[in-house]
Amino acid sequence: MIKLAVFGCAGIATHQLNAIWPDNLFELVAGADIRPEQLDIFKDKFDMQHGYEDYRTLLAEADIDVVMVCTPTFLHADNVIEAARAGKQIFCQKPMAMNTDDCDRMIQTCEDKGVGLQLGFVRRFDNDWGTVKRVIDSGRLGSPVLWQQISGGSPPGSPFFMDKDKGGGPMIDGMVHNYDFACHCFGEPVEVKSMPMKIHHTSTAWDTGTVLVSFEGGDQIMVCWTWGLPSGIRGRAGTEILGPNGVLSFPGSYDPADVEGKYDPETQGAYLLTLADDKTEVITFEKQNMFREELAHFADWVTNGTMPSVTGDHGRRATRIAELALNGGGLF
Numbered sequence: 001m002i003k004l005a006v007f008g009c010a011g012i013a014t015h016q017l018n019a020i021w022p023d024n025l026f027e028l029v030a031g032a033d034i035r036p037e038q039l040d041i042f043k044d045k046f047d048m049q050h051g052y053e054d055y056r057t058l059l060a061e062a063d064i065d066v067v068m069v070c071t072p073t074f075l076h077a078d079n080v081i082e083a084a085r086a087g088k089q090i091f092c093q094k095p096m097a098m099n100t101d102d103c104d105r106m107i108q109t110c111e112d113k114g115v116g117l118q119l120g121f122v123r124r125f126d127n128d129w130g131t132v133k134r135v136i137d138s139g140r141l142g143s144p145v146l147w148q149q150i151s152g153g154s155p156p157g158s159p160f161f162m163d164k165d166k167g168g169g170p171m172i173d174g175m176v177h178n179y180d181f182a183c184h185c186f187g188e189p190v191e192v193k194s195m196p197m198k199i200h201h202t203s204t205a206w207d208t209g210t211v212l213v214s215f216e217g218g219d220q221i222m223v224c225w226t227w228g229l230p231s232g233i234r235g236r237a238g239t240e241i242l243g244p245n246g247v248l249s250f251p252g253s254y255d256p257a258d259v260e261g262k263y264d265p266e267t268q269g270a271y272l273l274t275l276a277d278d279k280t281e282v283i284t285f286e287k288q289n290m291f292r293e294e295l296a297h298f299a300d301w302v303t304n305g306t307m308p309s310v311t312g313d314h315g316r317r318a319t320r321i322a323e324l325a326l327n328g329g330g331l332f
C-alpha cells in the first residue's frame, strides 16, 4: 500500500478517502490540520497513525510516499512546494492556487525535485461530464458550440471560501472545474470576459459572477454562478451545450418525461440530444464514483513511476482564467 499523508483533514479529504477506502490502495500514515479535533476524527475514521498540527513537522518526521493537499486554497502553494522539497509525490486539490505566480513556483519546484503533481480536476474522471466531451468530439452538435451553465446557491461551510485572498468565491473555487473541462474539450483559451458582483454584501470575495471564455476554435463557455443566496436556498440550475445542429441538455435540464423508460436510473445517467426536426436521442452513461477514479489514477502513476494525466500546467491554465475573470477579463 502507498503511504499517504493528508494536509487538511476535513471536508473534501473525508470525501476523497471515503471514495477510495475499500480499495486498500493507500495506508493513511499521517495527517496535518491546525484543528486537533479533526486529527482525532481521522484517526478514528481512517486508522490514521499520526496527527500533526504543523505540516512541516509531518514532512520532517513521518514515513510517507505521497501527500494529498486538501487545505484552503491559499495554502496550496506552500503545501505543495514544501512537499516537493521533501521529495513526495503530490495530489493537490483544485483550485491549484490563488494566482498564477504561485502556480509557477509550484510547477518549478516539482520539476526541480523530480516529483509528480496531479491536480484535483475530478471531472476529468467523470463519466457524466465525459459524455459531454464524447458528444462534442463526435461533431454531432456542429461547430462552434456554446456551453452555458447557470447555478445558484449559498456558500460552502468554511469561511475561507468567501474570503478574496483565501478562497476567492465561486468565480475561482466553483467555476475552475468548468474552466478546466472547457479547455479539455475546446483547447486553448483566447479571451475572458466577466461581470463580477456581490448580491449578499457580506464577503470580501465576489459572491456572484458571469464569465465568458472563448477558445481557439471559436467555441465558448458562459457560466453564471452565485453563492450569494441565503443558507439552504438553491436557484434553478441549467446546463446545455448549444451548436448549429442542436442542443445537448445536461441531467436536470430537460423534462424527465423525455427520457423516461429509455435508461436505467439505478445504474445510468442520461443526457438529451435534440437535433433539427425535433429529433431527440437519449445518451446514457454508466454511473461511477469520479473521486474514486481520480485517486485510483494517483495510485497508478505513483506505483508505475509514470506521470499524472491532469498536471500543474492544467491547474495553471484554469487559475489564469480565474485570475482574469476576477479582474473583469482580458486576453489570455
Ligand SMILES: NC(=O)c1ccc[n+]([C@@H]2O[C@H](COP(=O)([O-])OP(=O)(O)OC[C@H]3O[C@@H](n4cnc5c(N)ncnc54)[C@H](O)[C@@H]3O)[C@@H](O)[C@H]2O)c1
Residues within 6 Å of the ligand: 007, 008, 009, 010, 011, 012, 013, 032, 033, 034, 035, 038, 053, 054, 055, 070, 071, 072, 073, 075, 093, 094, 095, 120, 122, 156, 158, 173
Ligand atoms: N474537487 C472538489 O470537487 C472539491 C470539493 C470541495 C473542496 N475542494 C477544495 O479543497 C480545498 C479544501 O476544501 P474543504 O471543503 O475540504 O475545506 P474544509 O474547511 O472542510 O477543510 C480544510 C481543512 O484544512 C485545515 N487547515 C487550515 N489551515 C491549515 C494549515 N495551515 N495546515 C493544515 N491544515 C489546515 C482546516 O482546519 C480544515 O480542517 C479547497 O481548496 C477547496 O476548493 C475541492
